[in-house]
Amino acid sequence: MLDVPSMRAYAGNFMNKAEGPRGPRRKTIFALVATFALHVSIALADDATLLRVFLKDGSSLVSYGEPARVDDRVVFSMPTAATPNPPLHLVNLSADRVDWDRTNRYASSARATHYLETRAELDYAALSNAMADALNEVTLTTDPARRLAIVEKARRTLAAWPEDHYNYRLTEVRQMLGMLDEAIADLRASSGARRFDLTLSASIDPLTIPEPLLPPPSPKEAIEAVLGAARVVDSSVERASLLTTALVGLERDKAVLPAEWVAATRAATTAAITAEARLDRSYNTFSTYTMTVAGRRARLADVRGLERLVERIQQRDAALGHKRPETVNALIAAVEEKLDAARRLQLARDRWALRAPAYREYHVAIRRPIDLFARLKLPLENIKALSGSTPASLVTIERVAAQILTLSSAIVPPEEFAAAHALLVSAVQLAGHAAQVRREATLAGDMARAWDASSAAAGALMLGTRARADIQTLLRPPQLR
Structure with a gap:
């Protein structure tokens, strides 16, 4: 903060037509307006920036535009020819292979250079127009405080511009900042302020290029880059595609390439x-064989055998040179899934073995009700088909159904068999109901009731078959589903 004398003459003459004692200050504003109003034009290039992805081994790959980093992968489009509109090949690398410090420095340099060659002059023209508009507004404003606010805002915009635009036209910006600082000081003084901040012009070091830019690749370098990418990608499919692309490039550019190098x-x-x-072929054959063995061992609940199979995969991969990590990882994951299934199956079988005495006891008890229900199949099918039911067959159904229900009610099934036992009871109840409704339909000559009996008989047969199958399944040791 500085104490300054009142500059009474400036307040009256800064923007007036008569020059007066402060006429030179008014000329400063008009000079600024003229400076900012310069017309600038430039043609924009529409080509993408050629960046470089530097690898930790010191080599680099050309990226057509910005590479994308997703989790532990980096994906970019690599030009495969040295032509103005080159064919592109998508490259997918492990991020661990990339020298990110150098890659990021190069990207910063390339972006700055591309900006300076394409957008900088247009953006500077826009800045100049904005500054000129602001200072023109000052010339049309009579309120001293409003004048000061406009110039201070313009000054802030101008001071921030170089850092966001790669320090383009830094020298000119510094000069204009100095002129604005003088104008702000005079405007503050003319407004009667005796103490005010003295804002110094920004001093920004010129842009330094952290990583020198490399020239666009030659035809030979483009093919060598494709081959280099083929050596570092993880996917065998992508590697084969890159190698094939290199062969195409050799054939396409052989006229401009050294003959010996091409051969x-x-x-x-x-x-x-x-x-x-x-x-x-080696990995595919081994994978097919391994999955066949894994399936067989999983069905046998051979946990130890599956563990040995995982070790065998790793040994075979090592013998082949660890050339297909994606295939091996997928194969190990598939075998480990079988291993997990085998462990669950073995646990289920261990439980079944512990519960086997209770299962056998239930089997002995429920055998008689199941056999009795089997005797009802033919008369129930007659009711279902509406093919005729004799009085004796209806009596048989009702009597046997009652007998089964009596026997079943005396049996307490193991918890695993509770649902199947309930299905059997429901089937028997439907069978008795079907016989009763069929008798009523026959006595009344009611066809609709006969169809109701048919539906009940069909339900009894279906539930009975399901209950019998479920009980038989539970009586056997668990199998892999």
Whole structure:
């Protein structure tokens, strides 16, 4: 904060047509208006920025535009030719392979360079127009406080601009900041302020390029980059695609490439494709065999055998050179799923073994009711089909149903058999109901009631079959579903 004398003459002459003692200050504002109103134009380039993804081994891959990092992966489009509109190949790498510090520095440099070559002049023109509009508004405003607020706001906008625009036109911005600081000081003085902040012009160091930019790849370098990407991707499918793309590039650009290099690279790439195909066959054959064995051992609840199978997968993968991590990971996951199922199956079988005495006791007790219900099948099917029911058959159904219900009520099933036991009881009750309704329909000559009896008989047969099947399943040791 500084004490300054009152500048009474400036208040009356800053924006007046007559110059007066402070006429030069008024000329400062008009000079600023003229400076900011300069017309600027430039053609914009519509090409994407070529970035680089630097790997920890020191090599780099060209990225057409910004790479995307998703969890532990980095995905980007890599140009596969040195042409203005090159074909692109999607590359998916492990993020652990990338030198992120260098990659980010290069991206910052490339973005700055691309901006300075394309958008900078237009943005600077927009800034100039905004400043000119603000200062024109000052010339049309008579309120001193309003003038000061407009110029201070313009000053803040101008001071923040270089940092957000890669320090473009920094020298000119500094000069204009100095002129605005003088104008702000005079406007504050003219408003009668005796103490005020003296805002110094921003001093921003010019932009330094943290990572030098590399030239666009030549045809040879583009093909070498494709081959380099093929060496570091994890997916065998992607690797084969990149190798095939390299062969296409060799054929396409052979006229501008060294003949010896083309021949050697073509031979090496073809050999690599053959090796990849051979590895695919080896892993596929082993995977098929492993899943067959895993399924058989899971059905046997062979937990130890499945554990050994996981170890065998790892050993076989090591023998093949760890060339298909995605295949091996999926195979191990599938076998471990079978292992988990085998453990659950073994637990169920252990429980069944402990409960087997109670199951056998129930089996002996329920055998008679099940056999009796089986005798009702033919008369129930006659009721269902409306093919005729003799009085004796109806009496038999009612008598046997009552007998089964008496026997079943005296049996306490194990909790595992409770639902199946209830189904059997429901089937017997429906059978008795079907016989009763059929008798009523016959006596009344009522066809609708006969159909009701048919429905009851069908339900009794269905429930009885289901109950019998469920009881038989529970009496057997558990199986893998």
